[in-house]
Amino acid sequence: MSKVWRTLRQQAEQFAGWNPVMRWNVEYRVLEHDCFEAALAANLGFSLRHLGGDKLQAWLTALLRSESTIALQSEADIGRFVKYDPSCVDHYVALSSCAGFQALQLYRISHELWLNGEHHNALMLKNWAAQAWGIDIHPGxxxxxxxxxxxxxxxxxxxxxxxxxxxxxxxxxxxxxxxxxxxxxxxxxxxxxxxxxxxxxxxxxxxxxxxxxxxxxxxxxxxxxxx
The missing domain is CATH 2.160.10.10 (Hexapeptide repeat proteins)
Known part of the structure; x- marks a missing residue:
């Protein structure tokens, strides 16, 4: 278990303790998952559910599990977000509700698809990110x-x-x-x-x-x- 994943779980438990009404959401986003990759996919899927449907999360999870470099880059991103962005008070907030962080992670997935020649899928995710967060990053x-x-x-x-x-x-x-x-x-x-x-x-x-x-x-x- 990586240090980032341990920190995320601890912060999620704290948040659920402060706000029991939202515990279901914390469980969905972090606590019911076995690794950072699965939690990241759940949060991206939740933000894009109106565009990608219920099966998007499963696809994103599979992509993240198959490309370990994405999670390593994402963990480095989340650490700097918490350090330098005042709107990200901790790792859990960055993962669950920071538009800049989420859009960047969807770019990372689309970039791997682009490198693997899946240009249609890569551009679809790029366009969804632009619709969801107003952040347009080409997968190339x-x-x-x-x-x-x-x-x-x-x-x-x-x-x-x-x-x-x-x-x-x-x-x-x-x-x-x-x-x-x-x-x-x-x-x-x-x-x-x-x-x-x-x-x-x-x-x-x-x-x-x-x-x-x-x-x-x-x-x-x-x-x-x-x-």
Missing amino acids: AQIGKGVVIRHGHGLVIDDAVVIEDDVTLWNAVSILRSPAGACKSPVLKKGCTVHAHSVLCGGVTVKKDMILAECTLFTESVADVVN
Whole structure:
């Protein structure tokens, strides 16, 4: 049992103790499951139940159990969400009700489908995430672990975008490939932060640990780096 899973179960038990009326919900989301992967699938399935139906949870569970790297990335994500997002007071809140966290995890599943050539299924999940949370992440993007999406609504990430570990993204950020020629895409280096309403398009590289305030950056040259 991983440290994250132990923490989640402890926090879920605490929450159920504080609010017995909602114990059924806590059990459904965490306590009735045997591992982090199953609990993650239950929470994603619950948020998308109006789109994917009752069998969605079983499919997501099977996908998560078959791709162990997704859970490892998700555990790194949830740790940074709790540390850096004030709306996530603990792991249980992040898992059960944080739109940015949930949308990112559905991206991780769709990305694995994309890599396995299941483009139709991958894009279906991508579109469902956009409908449910207002966060649109193409499954062809490459996103590292420990990523935080603050608030998130209006975030758009194009295909071929590269986002390294420990990056923080705010709401209404657009990270887009160039519409012309070589179709270059932005690269966000480890630890950088992009604040709300920023637009990055084309061959832009945001340097390690840099903080970008609201801005618009467009370039066709992969050599152009934000200093």
